[in-house]
Amino acid sequence: MIETRSLSQVFGVGEHAHQVLTDINLFVERASITAIVGPSGAGKSTLARCMNLLQQPTSGEVLLDGVVASGLSDRATARQRRAIGTIFQGSSLLRRRTALQNVMLPMQMAGVPAAVQRERAAALLDRVHLTARANAYPAQLSGGQQQRVGIARALALEPHILLADEATTGLDPNTRSSILDLLRELRAEMGLTIVMITHEMDVVREIADHVVMMAQGQIIERGGTGDLLLNPDSSLGRELFVPRQVGASAGIPSYTVRYASSNVPSDWMARLAERAGLPVSFQGASVEEVDGRTVGYVVIGIDLTLEPLRAVLDPLGLRAEPRAPHEGTTHVDGSAA
Amino acid sequence: MIALGMLPMAGRTWPEIFDLLVPALWQTLQMVGIVFVISLVIGLPLAVIVHNTSPSGLFPRAAVHRTLSVIINILRSIPFLILMAAVIPFSRFIMGTALGVAGAIVPLSLASIPLFARLIETSLREVHTPLLDAGLAASGTRWQVIRRVQLPEALPGIVGNVTIATVGIVEFTAVAGAVGAGGLGYLALSYGYSRFDGNMMLACVVVLVVIAQITQFSGDRLSRALAK
Numbered sequence: 001m002i003e004t005r006s007l008s009q010v011f012g013v014g015e016h017a018h019q020v021l022t023d024i025n026l027f028v029e030r031a032s033i034t035a036i037v038g039p040s041g042a043g044k045s046t047l048a049r050c051m052n053l054l055q056q057p058t059s060g061e062v063l064l065d066g067v068v069a070s071g072l073s074d075r076a077t078a079r080q081r082r083a084i085g086t087i088f089q090g091s092s093l094l095r096r097r098t099a100l101q102n103v104m105l106p107m108q109m110a111g112v113p114a115a116v117q118r119e120r121a122a123a124l125l126d127r128v129h130l131t132a133r134a135n136a137y138p139a140q141l142s143g144g145q146q147q148r149v150g151i152a153r154a155l156a157l158e159p160h161i162l163l164a165d166e167a168t169t170g171l172d173p174n175t176r177s178s179i180l181d182l183l184r185e186l187r188a189e190m191g192l193t194i195v196m197i198t199h200e201m202d203v204v205r206e207i208a209d210h211v212v213m214m215a216q217g218q219i220i221e222r223g224g225t226g227d228l229l230l231n232p233d234s235s236l237g238r239e240l241f242v243p244r245q246v247g248a249s250a251g252i253p254s255y256t257v258r259y260a261s262s263n264v265p266s267d268w269m270a271r272l273a274e275r276a277g278l279p280v281s282f283q284g285a286s287v288e289e290v291d292g293r294t295v296g297y298v299v300i301g302i303d304l305t306l307e308p309l310r311a312v313l314d315p316l317g318l319r320a321e322p323r324a325p326h327e328g329t330t331h332v333d334g335s336a337a
Numbered sequence: 338m339i340a341l342g343m344l345p346m347a348g349r350t351w352p353e354i355f356d357l358l359v360p361a362l363w364q365t366l367q368m369v370g371i372v373f374v375i376s377l378v379i380g381l382p383l384a385v386i387v388h389n390t391s392p393s394g395l396f397p398r399a400a401v402h403r404t405l406s407v408i409i410n411i412l413r414s415i416p417f418l419i420l421m422a423a424v425i426p427f428s429r430f431i432m433g434t435a436l437g438v439a440g441a442i443v444p445l446s447l448a449s450i451p452l453f454a455r456l457i458e459t460s461l462r463e464v465h466t467p468l469l470d471a472g473l474a475a476s477g478t479r480w481q482v483i484r485r486v487q488l489p490e491a492l493p494g495i496v497g498n499v500t501i502a503t504v505g506i507v508e509f510t511a512v513a514g515a516v517g518a519g520g521l522g523y524l525a526l527s528y529g530y531s532r533f534d535g536n537m538m539l540a541c542v543v544v545l546v547v548i549a550q551i552t553q554f555s556g557d558r559l560s561r562a563l564a565k
Contacts, residue, residue, distance in 0.1 A: 074479055093471075094486060096489055097489075
């Protein structure tokens with residue numbers, strides 16, 4: 001479990017002072033997966049650097065399992081970092097070490113006996129399915145393989161917290177889901193607490209139990225991923241699931257209908273057509289199961305104004321909204337912070 | 338044109354040249370060897386300190402960084418011939434003489450250490466910050482990160498740059514020869530230049546070129562072998 005208390009970070013002094021984080025209070029439960037999202041410049045990476053103790057906050061503190069871990073000496077900080085494994089964006093592997101030697105690095109730093117180092121590193125590489133590549137240098141590994149070595153290295157000192165800073169950014173979709181599967185398995189096996197910094201909303205939907213949204217150095221919204229996705233009033237919930245552009249409606253009003261409850265009847269479109277006495281045209285949809293609940297949206301065309309449409313849909317646990325002509329092209333910033 | 342004018346037919350025979358060349362070569366190699374070791378032993382830690390006290394280093398100390406940087410720049414900006422003459426009293430104080438190989442060690446080191454420090458610093462700067470972060474996140478102290486991440490990752494670059502600096506020492510020893518340090522530089526100047534011995538000049542130049550080539554070739558090979 002990792003916690004931050006009124007964490008603030010200011011870079012520069014005097015008139016060049018720049019407040020990057022303001023009063024961040026975060027509590028990440030044991031064995032949960034929390035995603036921190038937000039546009040670039042929101043302070044996500046700075047928060048990550050404070051959380052894995054690479055940076056001292058200007059004020060406030062970081063607690064590991066309830067004990068203050070920030071503001072200590074170099075040596076004591078190095079010791080505290082053993083409880084946190086960090087996976088970085090892209091390859092942060094040492095070029096002149098093999099995969100196995102890279103996994104051994106944290107154990108060398110911590111003074112683990114040489115024989116144990118080799119054995120444990122081999123076991124970790126086996127865990128991330130890379131035994132065959134143990135003696136390869138990073139340049140000989142694919143992006144996904146490098147990231148697996150990075151995960152094995154992050155786990156070398158048996159941390160209970162794993163911090164992933166844009167760890168899946170730049171990977172192709174298949175590699176990305178295999179990395180996410182691996183993280184999920186690790187959480188289940190070792191009870192790892194995982195904090196993911198990401199801007200990829202499908203990664204959040206796929207893996208996170210909780211989401212924290214940051215903007216301009218502050219937390220602006222947070223909640224359970226499923227709850228947010230079913231809450232039509234949550235801007236974070238909307239950003240997690242941005243409707244794509246769909247085919248034009250043939251002269252009748254078009255609506256985005258979001259799932260706003262976990263008890264939406266599966267035949268709701270038929271019920272709508274029946275009660276309104278009007279045909280409903282289906283224009284597009286994106287529906288997924290997150291946390292065992294159906295979330296997402298369906299775009300429909302129906303010759304009805306918003307008021308009567310809502311009167312029918314609200315009781316069914318659905319929230320209808322009129323579609324602007326080019327709605328669906330806005331999305332959360334796509335670059336790494 | 339000038340070079341041709343310095344190479345008249347008159348001169349020593351090749352056996353005579355050989356007899357003079359061997360001890361001179363030995364003196365040059367001694368100077369290069371001793372100065373190389375001194376420069377590495379002092380220049381490497383100096384580079385580590387200068388780089389890591391900079392704002393992007395592992396323990397930023399602006400005042401230390403600036404002071405060391407200025408000292409290095411001053412030493413680097415003095416032409417070697419002038420530095421050589423200027424430190425004669427200092428050299429006499431440290432080594433007991435300002436002549437011969439022993440007398441040349443102090444000025445050669447003073448010229449070579451800053452060169453090593455700057456070039457090694459450049460290689461250290463090329464190690465990307467995320468790698469240092471990875472070392473710290475791997476529970477390393479800053480010294481451990483220097484030893485296990487920064488230096489090993491910079492090694493191929495350091496070898497390449499140290500090679501350049503070593504060729505630089507060979508050049509400095511030739512200049513030192515002009516002021517009584519002995520070695521190939523002395524031979525080339527006192528016999529080849531002052532006594533118009535074209536063969537002697539040619540022999541010295543060839544040997545100096547061969548030393549520089551061998552140094553560069555081995556350095557390049559080593560640097561490439563270290564890079565993965």
